[in-house]
Amino acid sequence: MRDLAGAWVFYSVLPGWPWPAPRFERIARFAPWIGAVIGGLMAVLWLLLSALNWPSEAIAAAALALGLWLTGGLHLDGLMDTADGLAAGSSRCLEAMDDSRVGASGVQAAFIVLLLQFSALVQLDGFAPAALVMASIFARVSPLWAMGRFCYLRKQDTGTAAFHRSNWCGWSEGHPSFLLLLLTGLLVWGLQPQLLMAWAAVALVGSAAALLPAEWLGRRLGGHTGDSYGATLMICETLTLLGLALLVPSLLPAT
Numbered sequence: 430m431r432d433l434a435g436a437w438v439f440y441s442v443l444p445g446w447p448w449p450a451p452r453f454e455r456i457a458r459f460a461p462w463i464g465a466v467i468g469g470l471m472a473v474l475w476l477l478l479s480a481l482n483w484p485s486e487a488i489a490a491a492a493l494a495l496g497l498w499l500t501g502g503l504h505l506d507g508l509m510d511t512a513d514g515l516a517a518g519s520s521r522c523l524e525a526m527d528d529s530r531v532g533a534s535g536v537q538a539a540f541i542v543l544l545l546q547f548s549a550l551v552q553l554d555g556f557a558p559a560a561l562v563m564a565s566i567f568a569r570v571s572p573l574w575a576m577g578r579f580c581y582l583r584k585q586d587t588g589t590a591a592f593h594r595s596n597w598c599g600w601s602e603g604h605p606s607f608l609l610l611l612l613t614g615l616l617v618w619g620l621q622p623q624l625l626m627a628w629a630a631v632a633l634v635g636s637a638a639a640l641l642p643a644e645w646l647g648r649r650l651g652g653h654t655g656d657s658y659g660a661t662l663m664i665c666e667t668l669t670l671l672g673l674a675l676l677v678p679s680l681l682p683a684t
Contacts, residue, residue, distance in 0.1 A: 433459045440569075441467060442501045457576060460569040467499045468565030472558035485557070489550035492561065493543060507659020508542060509535030514656070515649065523582060526656050542667050549670035553677065560631075560673045567635030568666035571643045572658040579647035582654050634672035638665045 435451035436459035437443065443466075445451065471492045478488045497505060510526045516534035517525035525532070550557045642664040646657050653661075 432456050433462065436460060436463050437466075440464075440503070441499050443499065457573060460572065461566045464565035464569040465562060467496060468562035470499060471496050471561045471565070475558045475561065485551050485554050486547075489547050489557070492550065492557075493546060496561075496565075504659035504662045505539055505542075507656040508663040509539050510656040511646070511660035512538035522650065523654070526654065542663055545667050546670050549667075549674040552674040553670070556673070556677055560670055560677070563631050563635060564666045564669040564673070567639045567669050568662045570635075571639040571661040571665040574640050575643035575647055575653045575658055575661050578644065580652040582650065582652040630676045631673060634676060635665075635669050638668035638672060642668070 431449045431452035432455050434446045434449055435453040436456035438445050438451050439453060439456055440460055440463040474495050475488050475492050478491060483491075509531050510528075513528070513532040513535040514522040514526035516532065550560070553560050643653075643661040646661055646664075647653055650657060
């Protein structure tokens with residue numbers, strides 16, 4: 430519970446719990462649970478604005494803005510820094526990622542990701558609330574893969590996210606995430622069994638989107654940093670939403 434409380438504080442701007450006192454060493458395993466909360470709040474906003482007859486384009490923009498605010502822009506910042514690092518080349522990659530100034534590559538990466546997410550949400554329309562929740566969960570599985578598969582590039586005493594890797598306790602770290610995904614799948618199966626094929630597509634797309642960006646960036650950089658953890662999350666979230674926008678509408682039952 431203390432680790433979960435720490436994850437709540439670290440991964441969101443939501444008010445901290447009055448009890449128990451947060452602990453931060455092994456919070457990464459609970460990141461998908463915080464993602465479920467953040468995605469859930471974005472889904473609630475979508476439903477509320479839909480009830481007020483807002484167009485899907487306006488709702489998508491508002492939902493994305495809420496998600497960025499709830500995370501404090503933590504992961505988008507990591508994406509931008511990683512894009513700048515990749516553009517700088519292998520010899521100056523970490524130096525560019527450490528630079529507090531944002532370069533053209535970082536700005537471009539942010540625009541591309543947000544525009545793709547916006548387009549996917551508009552296309553998903555009525556399925557967007559569910560897609561937001563699942564994308565938020567799967568996206569936070571991606572850094573777990575990065576932590577387990579690759580070394581941490583910066584020295585342990587200088588990297589701001591080094592504690593994630595130094596407190597890694599093996600693949601058992603993913604058990605809370607698998608439990609969350611199982612519970613979500615069982616809930617949907619129990620309530621709407623006709624959507625089984627759609628949710629199987631969600632699991633397939635989300636799993637691929639969680640693993641591939643973390644693997645690609647780890648190989649490209651020779652390891653990971655806190656910035657690239659954030660980048661894998663943003664890329665996974667985008668790929669999941671895009672994949673669902675392409676696949677799910679064709680799998681949903683006709684209305």
